[in-house]
Amino acid sequence: MTAEQQPVHALGAEDLVALFRQGSLSLLDYVATMLAYTRAVEPEVQAFAHHDANIVALQTERLDALRNVGAPLPPLFGVPVAIKDNIDTCDYPTEWGYLPASGRTPSVDAFLVHKLRQAGALVWAKSRCTELAYMQPTVTKNPRAPGHTPGGSSSGSAAAVAAGLVPVAVGTQTNGSVIRPASFCGVVGFKPSRGLIFNGGILKGAPSLDQVGVFARTVPDAAAVAEVLIGGHQQASGQLIFPMQLAAICAEEPPLPPKFMFVKTPMWERVDPGAREAFEALADELKDCMVEVELPPSVANALVWHKTIMEAEMHASLQRLVADNANQASPPTLDMLARGAQLLAADYLTANERLQAAAAGFDEFFEHFDAILTPATLGAAPSGLTSTGDPVMSTLWTFAGLPCLSLPLLQTEAGLPLGVQLVGGLRNDARLLRTARWLVKRLG
Template structure:
């Protein structure tokens, strides 16, 4: 196995044992990038010399006997909406071309503190919304990688880096994870600081991660779930404790198979794959119908997101609306027209949905549902629909996309697992339990 193909957990352990150096790992990743970047287009800024210098410094610290962080020497891709003091942050728009932040975003600073090598900046859709960048799907360059965290998902899927970070305001972590066939994890709202990250909507914005295993998701997420007073939504005490196991006595988790109101929009292959999965897991997974009010979730999300976009991107609209994509410009203009009473009603609706989910999760440990309508669509003019992620983003609950299914043409298809708000650690335990149970089986 080439170093760049190792999981982050196995690479970190090999580095600690002296069987691998950070320089060897980063060099292997750079070699892979040189092989496939022209086709995949995952990076918007990458300086091999800078990456190797960080790796050599990490190796020198280890030789000197310094304490090593959990991510010591591990390269991580950073979505280009996170501020980086030593790299440009251009947010996927010509309006921010050449922008050089003075300081790291909190998430980037935490990664550095954990010993990570900040590999470079990955491609984002325009201002992290819908207009795609240059990235293609590593499994089929004719298809979208999803968005808006396009480059982060593609870089992990193409074995360019073992880990990457992104953001989700609707489906921007889970959707590209599903399309690219990697693990994508969006923790509970407010779990990871968004300080120094491009703001769309404080009510909806989440920081998420991409990896190639559940263990790797936990490895990086642990380092990011840290209190930061610069983000008003991060609670004083936040952590990802995986030491205990919820399922005492060996009982399996209780899984609710939820179609959601968007089920008719799923492809036939997606519906068949999930029906087969639910049948295989019938001893612990049972179909549950969401209450009727969830049918309004997509509209409430749209009202909140568009209104907040109009506020967050007011300066960009005022100074350069003719250089924004037509899709983003129209979203901002709709947001400008939304009434305050509609915004308030949407927020009240979210509160009602959260109560309904609290009742659901009092009976079930997790929800199983598609991450996307189907496999990555053909064509690069769109990043695909986020509709199967909307409810869970709106309600701020943790969700993970697991690459355990295949759809049309053998393309990846993510199974989305969702848990109660704040139950992030248990979600990852269940995800790992399900993958171990399903090891080697694909419908």
């Protein structure tokens, strides 16, 4: 089916920009159709914390004026993007999924939102996130698995893409908050290497671990949005982060057929039996280009180190905010803050030292292989909305800061989405995206 034949809400970012450039699709007509679709679908999905047709209209007028004067169209011209509600926007409120922050409206955009606007994207809505981007579930439904959690903390971003409310969305990940909801909702989730996207204007949780990610329905769309977001800033260490060419490299054929490592991780026995069977079948199908690799037992400690850093830093970042609001927060958030207060400085410093060296421990693997293949989650989305699911299959890779993708390549016997996680070498994000696109094509 060509792009022109697809329903408007099914069009991806690349297709949209191509149609706008060709003049085959009017931006005004597209936006009107998408607003009508949103009115029909959003009340059921509840992916958005804030959406305003008037705010969308103002942005659309500015972009349409750009088109009318014949100026070159920017790379994401007219593409609607949902922004997670822990990321500041100057036109929509940013309330962090936290009731005491209701009505909080920043005066300036987060740096990444500014870059999206520069690239011609439409900030379509603020997508729901869990309370203070931690574990308390939202009201968002899973469009691909009714009655099952959409995951967290970027629940609204993943659900919005899965429901066709937007072609792409932005989320954040401190543990598994991009990869897990992408897997549960059956969309592509891409978390670039740590530090490539600037966190300015985003609610601080655990700054050493907080990372920005992208949701899309295709790997090329994820690459196109991530390319806009990456670079243009300086890290605290003084290192300059430059832009990366992701979209063009993603579109290339690999110079040699990729080679994969199948890594079960120390958590394999906790994976749902049905999911284990699906991954073993996948491993058998890819046996010509994949070998099973055992990770050293020492990496299991990454779960403890990650928890230490996350809870210590979230306490430092959020305790005053919660205390100033009479400790109004859910029990999971309050319990986490209490644990963070009890951590020893020596344990935090040890964990932080391990954090800095974690990625280097995988360098030897990526000298011989293109990507690690492993489950994105312990299984399909759990039933009910009282939990966001377990992020443990992301913890090791988040701790190491490696680039990760969840690809919607598998499903359970009941038809629930099951993500395949690909992990690449640090700062080898373009290679990982190219490998992922190759794998999607190979598996059909």
